Amino acid sequence: MDDRHILKLQALMHKVGIRSFSELARSSKTSERTIRKLRSGGINTLRWQTLANISSTLHLTINELTEIFGTPSSSTPERQQLDILRQEYQLLHQQCQQQRATLQAEFQYQSLQALESFLTYFPAAKAAAAQNPDFPASKLIPLVQSIDRLIAQWGVTVIGEIGAEVAYDPRWHQLIAGNATPDDVVTIRYVGYRQGDKLIFRAKVGN
Structure with missing residues (x-):
């Protein structure tokens, strides 16, 4: 011993x-x-x-x-x-560790794809509620703040702001009304989302 x-x-x-x-x-x-x-x-x-x-x-x-x-x-x-x-x-x-990071990123991306409809149309409802406190959707805002926090933690960036006028960029914008060529002024109708340089879905715009 x-x-x-x-x-x-x-x-x-x-x-x-x-x-x-x-x-x-x-x-x-x-x-x-x-x-x-x-x-x-x-x-x-x-x-x-x-x-x-x-x-x-x-x-x-x-x-x-x-x-x-x-x-x-x-x-x-x-x-x-x-x-x-x-x-x-x-x-x-x-x-x-590498596999875990890859799986986590893939899970986040697939989850965001599944939330496309909500993420696309809810900001429009939220903007309307902000302008009109009596708008029924205003009661839903506190319920979805957790989703805003979640996507922020995932490093997700919102593309555009409802009602904002921006230069049309086909990489980040999907034209849903009117006609436009790159750099033409268009209006954000529904926001889009990206995660870093990876596009999740484009902002919907019109003129």
């Missing part, structure tokens, strides 16, 4: 309020035999999931745990395998 590892482990346990090795085994969902391996310098024989459980319980990363309890000999087959597993874990973690 390596006294240095025991003292290191006891110090780490003390920081997180764990009072015994058996309590550490229970908290990390491992066995006391596994904890004995860690205390005796046998960290290179432990599986990745076991290392993940112990490091999480001690509020450490796997890298920090292996640095503290690893052996000086870094050329052993066990250490090499541990390094490979660590690299694979980091790669999988990065891939999962």
